[in-house]
Amino acid sequence: MTGAYGQRLGEALRVENAPAIVTRASRTADMAVTEIRCDNPLPQMNGPIRQEDAFFVALYLRDSPNRESWEDGRRVSVCDHRIGESSLHDLKRAPAVLIHKPYHFLAFYLPRAALDAIADDANAPPIRDLSYKPGAGVNDVTISRLGSLLLPALSHPDQVNPLFLDHVLLAVGVHVAQTYGGMRLMSRLARGGLAPWQQRRATEFLRANIKGSVALKEVARECGISVGYFSHAFRRTLGVAPHQWLIEQRVALSKEKLRDDGLSLSDVATECGFSDQSHLTRAFRQTVGVSPGAWRRALQR
The missing domain is CATH 2.60.120.10 (Jelly Rolls)
Structure with missing residues (x-):
């Protein structure tokens, strides 16, 4: 389509x-x-x-x-x-x-x-x-x-993070192929993770694109493997899906930026790859448990 x-x-x-x-x-x-x-x-x-x-x-x-x-x-x-x-x-x-x-x-x-x-x-x-x-x-x-x-x-x-969209739609495709198409996953997919060089390349590539959008297929290509295998192997190696890992990195970067009182919350959002301040606030609250403004005030105290 x-x-x-x-x-x-x-x-x-x-x-x-x-x-x-x-x-x-x-x-x-x-x-x-x-x-x-x-x-x-x-x-x-x-x-x-x-x-x-x-x-x-x-x-x-x-x-x-x-x-x-x-x-x-x-x-x-x-x-x-x-x-x-x-x-x-x-x-x-x-x-x-x-x-x-x-x-x-x-x-x-x-x-x-x-x-x-x-x-x-x-x-x-x-x-x-x-x-x-x-x-x-x-x-x-x-x-x-x-x-x-x-x-x-x-x-x-x-x-919306493009990695997240890729991940969800790929999950739909895999589910339909298995449940209605009779597909069975290969054994190496069930047990395999990323090789050390693939993990390093994937995380380096994601960090390099932390402020922009990156598609799942681009990261998989950097690792020399298929999209489906990469998505599974990344989660198995790092414990979270690629899009969630990238959000965590953006939140970690935003903590560093919040220490700079000269940056507004909107500036921090832009510097860390969020679409706007409300996007930063939602992701920060989900990951840290408090809003970025409350975190900054607690840091100042």
């Missing part, structure tokens, strides 16, 4: 504003998530969604009773979708729904090329197809939790 996918999906569902996040967490294809909401739909079938070799997973953020689903021009189900449930759809099969009630959901876009790259990282066969019942809702707790992590990012994309 390209950055225009969110717009295309919005147009198919007659929604003007469809915020989307696109990332190349996979080394060969973009994955994305789009938020779709309509409170006053007109009773009609959705417009055509371009057929392609890809899947999308819908996570319902609002109850959707008596939802009629269609594939290849024929009705395949009529069922209730409850908030927190998911449904899977194959874009090769021209999925469509009869729209007649308000709806709100996240649509995860997963090209087959991305799923195959994930399988290749796991030393597993390509994903031939996903196992799902057309139109049916499933109570997938993992999809629900991962989706809830992305909702704030869709509202405030300028305040």
